[in-house]
Structures are given as C-alpha cells and as structure tokens.
Amino acid sequence: MKLLTRSFANPSSSRTTRFIALSTFALAVQVACSDEPPASNPIIPGASGSGAGTTSNTSGTTSTAGTFGTGGSGGSTTTGGTFGTAGTPAGGMAGGGSATGGAGGTTAGTANAGTGGTIVVNPPLDCSKVAGKALPIPLVSTWGFPDSGDDSFSEAPIKGGAEAVTAAGLPEGTTDAWSMTWTPVARTFVHWYWHNSAANWAGQGVCVADGANFVTLKAKAATDGVVAEFQAAGVKQSVTLTTAWQDVVIDLPTGYNSIHPAGGVNTGLVVVLAREAADTAARTIYWYDTKWVTEVGGGGGEGGGGGEGGAN
Numbered sequence: 553m554k555l556l557t558r559s560f561a562n563p564s565s566s567r568t569t570r571f572i573a574l575s576t577f578a579l580a581v582q583v584a585c586s587d588e589p590p591a592s593n594p595i596i597p598g599a600s601g602s603g604a605g606t607t608s609n610t611s612g613t614t615s616t617a618g619t620f621g622t623g624g625s626g627g628s629t630t631t632g633g634t635f636g637t638a639g640t641p642a643g644g645m646a647g648g649g650s651a652t653g654g655a656g657g658t659t660a661g662t663a664n665a666g667t668g669g670t671i672v673v674n675p676p677l678d679c680s681k682v683a684g685k686a687l688p689i690p691l692v693s694t695w696g697f698p699d700s701g702d703d704s705f706s707e708a709p710i711k712g713g714a715e716a717v718t719a720a721g722l723p724e725g726t727t728d729a730w731s732m733t734w735t736p737v738a739r740t741f742v743h744w745y746w747h748n749s750a751a752n753w754a755g756q757g758v759c760v761a762d763g764a765n766f767v768t769l770k771a772k773a774a775t776d777g778v779v780a781e782f783q784a785a786g787v788k789q790s791v792t793l794t795t796a797w798q799d800v801v802i803d804l805p806t807g808y809n810s811i812h813p814a815g816g817v818n819t820g821l822v823v824v825l826a827r828e829a830a831d832t833a834a835r836t837i838y839w840y841d842t843k844w845v846t847e848v849g850g851g852g853g854e855g856g857g858g859g860e861g862g863a864n
Contacts, residue, residue: 677815679759686759686809693728693842694758695746695820704742708734708825720772720838729840734825736833741826745819757816759809764844767802767821771839778835783822784844785811793837800839801848820844 679686687694698710709732711719716729734742748758767784773793781790782800785808791800805811812818821842825835 676810676813677756677759679809679816682759686761689761689764689844689846691760691764691844693746693820693844695748697747697749697752698730698744699747699750699753701743701745701822704739704744707737707739708732708742708744710744716838716840720840722840726840728842729838730823731836731838732823732825733836734834736827736831740829741824743822743824746821746823747819748817752818754814755818756814757809757812757818760817760844762809763846764804764808766804766845766848767842768845768848769800769821769839769842770797771800771837772797773838774836778837779826780837781824781826782839783824784820785817799848804844 696712698712700708711731712729714724716731717724717726719731720729722729732744747753767782769782771780771782771791771793772795773780774795776794778793779790780793781788782802783789784802785804787802787805789800789802791798809816823837823839825837827833
C-alpha cells in the first residue's frame with residue numbers, strides 16, 4: 553500500500569496531514585486483524601494483601617503510615633513506634649508485611665508478620681471404639697442419599713422407590729430399587745454416589761460391623777449389552793447387563809471403615825455408565841437388593857447316593 557501526502561504552505565499543516573494518513577493506515581491494519589480472537593483479560597492483583605488480622609501501624613511521630621504487603625489489612629495512625637502484630641484468623645495464612653517510613657519520619661515502622669490461624673479438624677471417626685453401635689452384617693444398603701460426583705444429574709436422572717420398582721417390573725413392595733437413564737449429550741461418563749447423608753462427601757461416614765466381605769446386588773438393563781460399573785469401598789466391578797436379572801458381586805477390602813479419611817463408610821455404592829465419544833444411544837439400567845454380606849449364597853448341596861438293589 554502506497555501512502556500519498558500533499559504538502560501545503562503551512563508546515564505544521566503538512567505534518568498534520570501525514571499524521572492523519574498514518575493514523576488511517578494503522579486503523580486499516582487494525583481492522584484487517586480484527587478477526588483474531590481477543591486475548592484473555594488477565595487478572596491483575598490488587599495493591600494490598602488479603603488477611604483477616606487487625607494491625608495497627610505507625611512510622612514515626614510526623615510520618616504517615618508505612619506500607620505493608622501480603623498478609624493483613626491494618627489500620628494506620630500518625631503516632632506510635634512500630635507496626636502491631638497481626639491477628640490470628642482461623643485457617644488464615646501468616647501475613648508477610650513490610651513497612652516504609654513516611655515523609656518526614658525519622659525511623660521506618662517495623663513490620664510484624666501475622667500469626668497463621670489453626671484450621672480445626674475433627675478427628676477421624678474410629679469405628680473400633682464404637683463397635684457396639686456399628687451397623688450389623690448382613691446390611692441392606694443404608695446409603696439412601698444419591699448425589700452426582702459432578703453434573704451427571706443433568707444427563708442421567710435417577711429414580712428410586714415405588715417408581716423404580718414399577719419401571720423395573722419388580723413385584724410391588726420390593727425395597728431398595730433404583731433406575732438410572734442416560735441419554736448422552738456432552739458427557740462421556742456419568743456417575744452417582746449413594747451416601748448416608750449429604751454431609752458424607754467430606755464428613756464422617758457410618759461404622760459398619762467387621763466381617764463384610766462382599767457387596768451384592770441384582771441388576772439388569774432395558775436393552776442387552778449395556779456396560780455398567782458398580783463400586784464399593786474403592787473396588788470397581790464392571791458388568792455387561794442384559795434384559796435378564798443377574799447377580800453382581802463386589803469383593804470388599806479389609807479395613808473398609810478406615811478407607812474414608814474422615815472415618816467410617818461414607819459411600820455405600822457408586823454407579824457409573826460410560827460411552828465412546830460417538831456413542832449417543834440412550835440406555836437405562838435397574839438394580840435392587842444392595843447388601844453388605846459375609847458370604848455369597850452358594851448352590852445346593854450334593855445329591856445323595858442311590859440305594860442298593862434288592863436281593864433275588
């Protein structure tokens with residue numbers, strides 16, 4: 553692109569004309585590049601630190617308050633000798649202040665770092681000390697509070713109780729029945745957790761008596777070939793479901809009462825459905841009779857031998 557300028561008698565006017573031409577060129581370049589996405593707007597930290605302590609400070613009898621950095625929000629005075637010690641906010645970080653003498657001051661103020669607070673953490677639930685209160689084995693699932701680990705509920709609604717019993721074709725009065733339907737949209741997997749209560753995400757769980765070796769349940773799908781994963785106490789069991797009921801068995805680890813950091817068992821069951829990226833077929837699964845048991849029921853005993861033939 554060639555820029556054309558025309559000089560006039562007034563030199564300053566000529567410079568103005570060139571300036572306008574160059575500005576027009578710069579604007580044209582900017583417009584030509586406007587299809588590029590704008591850079592993200594960075595977050596610029598504020599000038600003052602964040603803290604929860606209360607700090608008083610001075611920097612000489614005639615000076616203004618000194619400046620202190622990350623750590624606290626302090627007050628200021630015009631008299632006194634040193635910065636005060638920052639407060640101790642619960643769970644806070646220690647302040648790391650610095651002071652600068654004010655104009656006319658003879659001595660800079662002294663900065664004292666705030667004392668970090670202490671986060672109060674309840675000790676883990678020790679199930680060995682509440683053995684008499686532990687839930688007995690066999691145990692029908694007491695974890696009746698379902699919650700998704702993310703936003704699974706937006707794509708995979710669940711149903712429980714009588715509604716799930718009817719949908720699964722179970723006899724009326726069947727307890728502990730659930731159904732889960734997933735029509736994939738954005739997620740590549742969905743998962744739901746069954747807690748004892750809403751607090752069990754991070755809080756203490758419930759104590760289960762020692763001796764449980766398996767979690768068992770019965771499951772099926774609305775169509776053949778649906779892969780589902782059932783989890784308990786950190787153990788995963790993947791099964792391919794059909795339209796017929798089948799037994800699902802999850803081997804439990806020893807020490808299941810101490811797997812959860814807060815103590816006790818916080819999640820009685822986790823149900824996961826996953827898919828390949830291009831697989832958007834809807835799927836529905838049903839399950840019921842979730843139990844923690846000592847042993848899995850086996851088949852019947854051996855048949856007895858036939859009697860001897862009679863004598864001739």
